[in-house]
Amino acid sequence: MPIAHANGIELYYEVHGDGxxxxxxxxxxxxxxxxxxTLPALSEHFKVIVFDNRGTGxxxxxxxxxxxxxxxxDANAVLDAAGVDSAHxxxxxxxxxxxxxxxxxxxxxxxxxxxxxxxxxxxxxxxxRADVSMLMLSxxxxxxxxxxxxxxxxxxxxxxxxxxxxxDLIAEDIQKRIEIPILPYAYMLQLQACMAHDTYDEICQIxxxxxxxxxxxxxxxxxENGVTLARIIPNAQFLTVPGxxxxxxxxxxx
Numbered sequence: 001m002p003i004a005h006a007n008g009i010e011l012y013y014e015v016h017g018d019g020x021x022x023x024x025x026x027x028x029x030x031x032x033x034x035x036x037x038t039l040p041a042l043s044e045h046f047k048v049i050v051f052d053n054r055g056t057g058x059x060x061x062x063x064x065x066x067x068x069x070x071x072x073x074d075a076n077a078v079l080d081a082a083g084v085d086s087a088h089x090x091x092x093x094x095x096x097x098x099x100x101x102x103x104x105x106x107x108x109x110x111x112x113x114x115x116x117x118x119x120x121x122x123x124x125x126x127x128x129r130a131d132v133s134m135l136m137l138s139x140x141x142x143x144x145x146x147x148x149x150x151x152x153x154x155x156x157x158x159x160x161x162x163x164x165x166x167x168d169l170i171a172e173d174i175q176k177r178i179e180i181p182i183l184p185y186a187y188m189l190q191l192q193a194c195m196a197h198d199t200y201d202e203i204c205q206i207x208x209x210x211x212x213x214x215x216x217x218x219x220x221x222x223x224e225n226g227v228t229l230a231r232i233i234p235n236a237q238f239l240t241v242p243g244x245x246x247x248x249x250x251x252x253x254x
Contacts, residue, residue, distance in 0.1 A: 001058070004051070006077030007070060009060035013051035013078050017043030020111070021084040024050045025075055025102075027093030027117075028190050029139075029182040031057030036176055049087065051078045053098075055186030063185060066193040068094075072101035079109060092116035093221060093246065094190060097197045103206050104199065110208040117214055117246050119225035120232070122198035126224040132156045136220070140188045146181035150174040159217040159245035173247070203233050210236040215244030 004011040014032065016039060024035050024042075032050040042048050052059035054066060054074055075098055079087060086109045091099030096118025103110045119125050127133065135156060139149055154163060154170055163170065182190075210233045214226025223240075230238035241248040 002081065004074075004078045004081035006074045009054055009062055009074075011051055011054065011060070011074055011078055011081075012058035013049060013081065015082055016048045016050070017046055019046045021079075021082070021087035022046040022048050023075065023079060023084075023087045023089045024048060025089065025091035025095030025098050026050075026053060026056075027091075027095045028194060029056065029187050030177060031059075031180055031182075033057070033176045033179060034173070046088070047084075049078060049082050049084065051075070053094075053190070055190055056182050057180050061183060061186050063189075066189040068097045068101050068193050068197045069105070071098045071193065072105055075099075075102050076106050076109065085109070086111050088112045088114070090114040090116065091118065093118055094194050097121065097194060097199075100199045100203060100206070101197075103208055104202050107207060113206065113208045113210040115210065115212050115226075115229055117218055117221050117226070117248060118229070119221050120198070120200040120203050120229055121194075121196075122200035124200050124228060126222045126228075128156070128220055128222060132219050136191065140184040140191075146178040147174060150177055156219045157246045159215065159243055161217075161243050162245060200228075200232075203229065206233050211239060212236055213239045213241060213248065215241045215246065215248035217243060218246045218248075220246040 002013050004013055026034055031052040035050050055061050088111045089099045096115040103113050212226050212230040214223050216223045230236045
């Protein structure tokens with residue numbers, strides 16, 4: 001089992017395909033299995049590296065505080081373990097926060113950057129509605145099963161149109177998500193790291209070619225946050241996914 005070592009913990013990773021290296025960084029509470037739709041397409045063209053963030057999947061689950069910077073060090077260690085000097089990096093949601101910090105702290109390792117449904121954080125972060133925030137906070141204290149929690153959060157992760165037309169795809173996503181469900185304490189530690197994330201005053205220093213992707217119906221990380229990233233990161237390109245929520249998968253892209 002491939003393992004990277006960083007900050008006294010073990011990080012599970014996998015490598016798929018051949019070509020230029022591409023590191024995928026997953027979001028809050030999810031593990032590398034959640035790339036199951038994306039991985040087959042990308043591995044036809046790239047050497048794709050996926051891994052489980054601390055607290056998820058087969059990686060260590062320390063009970064000490066997490067931070068986005070600490071998790072960027074984890075990602076850097078995965079590149080080392082995979083024998084990769086530099087890579088294209090694609091991070092979504094929390095993974096996009098990690099990717100930003102990785103690009104700022106280890107710029108020599110970044111060939112290009114894709115930031116999906118994410119934010120620079122800080123005082124300029126556009127917050128979700130209060131009911132969305134409360135639902136995300138309550139996940140760690142509920143007695144519901146992982147599947148029940150996943151279905152309860154579906155309305156804030158997918159657009160209503162997607163839920164109406166592609167409920168079977170959401171069910172498939174959820175089944176992958178709960179194969180190794182995140183433990184409540186690890187979820188809270190990741191969430192706290194996200195809430196403390198702030199690169200707003202630094203992202204103007206990112207030199208790598210950058211693409212920002214955001215669904216315009218994202219309820220969890222509102223669309224304006226993607227607009228801000230694309231405006232401040234030098235020469236960044238911005239792709240809007242019309243009618244998409246936080247998880248911006250669309251039927252025609254599958």
